[in-house]
Amino acid sequence: MTVAWVFPGQGSQKIGMAKQIENLPNTKERFNYASEIFERNLFEICELNTEPTNPLIDLNNTRNTQICLFLVESILLDALKKKGFKPTYVAGHSLGEITALYCADVFSFEDCVSLIKERSQLMVNSGEGSMAAVIGFDRNQLDLLVQKIDDIVIANDNSSSQVVLSGSAEALDDLSREISCKRFLKLNVSGAFHSPFMNEPSSKFSEYLKQIKFNNPSFPVISNYEPSLCSDPNELKIRLEKQMCNGVRWRETMDLMAKDTDLHIVEIGPSNVLSGLGKRHLKDVKISQVSSSDQISY
Template identity: 45%
Template sequence: MTKTAWVFPGQGSQSQGMGIDLLDVPSTQKKFAQAEDILGWSVIEICQNNAEKLSHTLYTQPCLYVVESILADILREKEKPNLVAGHSLGEYVALYVAGVLEWSVGLRLVKRRAELMESSVGGTMVALMNFDRELLEKVIAETPDAVVANDNSPAQVVISGTPTAVEAVISRVKAKRAKPLNVSGAFHSPLMAAAATEFQDILESVEFHQAFVPVLSNVEPVSTVDAAVLKKRLIQQMTGGVRWREISLALPENGIERVVEVGPGNVLTGLIKRTCCDLILENISGVADLKVLAN
């Protein structure tokens, strides 16, 4: 049987209208209602009618968590993954699917995480495409207050830090393309330390369960089912980098032959394709994709 990994995208993959088709599936109604009770606002209303709000971290992260987790619940009726991983926010969905976190607990954590990250100011993030990696590593090492926040693929990274430091890196590395990201702060960098400390206190009080399937974490892409290890890694995630390139490389090393991206868009399968060319890649963005899979 083909060994399959499910991967879950993070902030940046959201799109207006995502999740709306899930309303046609009767089993989803309870989850959407439960989410509204926890959040105090409607995921469906934001996804359907308010593109501006959906672009803000405060709403983006809970909406992605709810939509992706519901898609995963439906997909689990048809198949089971052999391994899971998520990009930044997506790691919370992966932990839910692996049985590490109860669904409502995961959503409450995501809600608070989004609030803390939304309130972070004073930093910036810029994506770099097609660059000299050796030079980038040298420049980052020589530039205080700038780090590689997302190592996404051999040809794409995201730099995070103070505006001055990030600009200094860009000016020296001279990537083919540099794209500023529309975020409120320097996510996945030491500049998130204050928010991370507050969030750590919350995470410490949450019960993590041993995973049903191995999880590849952002900050340490070595698969594990150990609850204590997964909690420790999640605590480090807000200030640590997303090592997605290494996660991609770890997939075949873990015997994975097929990868299913569960959530809006195809960002992760695109990144994986640039890193590992021999994997079967599929996308489940909505009900239509689930129907195709069933056939």
């Protein structure tokens, strides 16, 4: 059987996700290490039940979301590995691609923490554009509108029935008035992620990545920028450099996985965002979820 481990990105975070793994090995140590680097209590941020007045302690703030998700996902995947589980290949959605590269031993936990601090800060400071989710639409109509309207791209091609667009606020408003869909939902984000609006932060991120050593992966990685199995560390580096200003091609990633007739997709993370996409987009595929210390198996 082909086993694909997949790691979600922003949008899958939830209050209580750190508590679900607090008794796993390395949880306290890893949260403490990252909290020192980020200069805030990340475990506490994962557990705050009240609406924070300070954005620096808000789990939904990109600065916190990305590192907290990585911590939870990395702790869960290492617990699976310790039990003898391993994937045939890995993939991650946006931030999850960094977790996938960590899982494949391309770089260390410490490198990931520093890298995510740089990435999240650059994305928060981008400050341009916005994003919107579109659900239940005609693909041909959407593609024509994206081609017709300037300053708009498909940022997350999540499935045949769900995409996220990035662009200027005006362009998104124009498209919302023309498209026929079930839902058009503006997202509360700090910029137009995975689009040309991110060219400048993406360029700075590429410079930062030059400092990071990419090791040979232990198993193939499917990247967001180019959804194909890759085991070349130099190519994986190029793909990660291009990820921030290009779309997440998750629909194509699922289609690639589905070429395996005997496939088991295991989502490792706090919620079932990718599992839900897989169940709606794919047929006759086994999908499991690993999100807490109670279920370190599949």
